[in-house]
Amino acid sequence: MSDQGTSAAHRCSLRFQYRERCARLSGLGSVSGAVSLNMVGWLIKRLVFLVAWAALLLAPMRLQAATLTTTQTLQAVISPLGGLFSFPNSVTLTKSGTTFSNYTGSLSIQYRARTTQSTGSGSITVKATADFTPTGGPSIATPPSTGDALQYTCSGPTLGTSCSGTQTVSTSAATNVVTLSASECTGGGGSCSSVSPNTVTLNFTLTDDPQYKTGSYSATLTFTISAT
């Protein structure tokens, strides 16, 4: 940096400022020999800072002046999937009809699914993963009488096809609740369902066999959704 063009007053001012600065740093009032070199260094630093600042300010102008075209490929891999959402943790079967009429209860399942176009499929199934306990009452695997059964019908799936007729719950095999065909998807309307999540209701009936001992019995049902 040159002092040319800089007024004496300015120089004095600079010197004075720097002297003040040195005085603060060193605690001495006279450091004139080192002052001029340090002052140059300080001015250089300050100039570099100003140049950098100016470059930053001018950068947008430079960008505005040029047009840069580039392309980028965005790829989303949409996979088939299915998910079960909230449904009751427990269902109580009750009866309000005549003596030894069936126990009944219903359960709604919320689900979302997407199947592969043309070739995909999917399903929701149910299986009794724990039979009624304690023993002496209803049983899916070893009922006290032939004809005893836990059965269900499916109604109103908002996506897919409802199970047909009356299904019998098993402890050894999953039974159908909803069948999803290719190109089915939850929500959004159009080729997908108009609602999200989707729902299906299962209406259960359990035989009331006089052979059942009085007591409270419970079983565990596991629902599974799959999609390809």
Add this chain to the structure above:
Amino acid sequence: MKKVLTLTALILLLAASSALAQLGATTGTTTMSVAVVAEAGLTVNTSTTTLTETGANFSPYTGTTSLTYYIRTTPSTGGGNIQLEVTTDFAPTGGPSLGSPPTGTDALKYTCTVSSPGTACTGSQTSSKTAQTPVGTFGAGANSAFAGNSASVAWSLTNDPLYKVATYTATVTFTISAT
């Protein structure tokens, strides 16, 4: 810096959790429960029982009413029974009657047959139009078959010469109960 990292990790975890919630699970379980209580039911298989005279003159009119019962009683403390009552006396008047028989000894009597787990009434019972009379009893923890169990009532109606010649009809109501 550590605080920032911790906060960032927490946000990522929450985001991941939310994403899973949106996705749902591929399986879910629910517990199905049922309370089985004491219960009893009855089917009268013979809707109309015709009493006929088959023996010597003025021998009693007889006939049998068949029943199927269904019962479940509470173990240890429960029990049950089958009873009957003539809820409508013979009509028209001039013939047999429980309320005002032409002869004091005239009666509609019966004997019972009740298969296990029931126990039949003992001896000959005289039916009444004012009170229920026993057909059978059940102990604690009694369970009939899924298809029901059999019972029957064998009737015997006095053949009083004072009865006017006609066809008379009465209504008998059977009741089964269980605890």
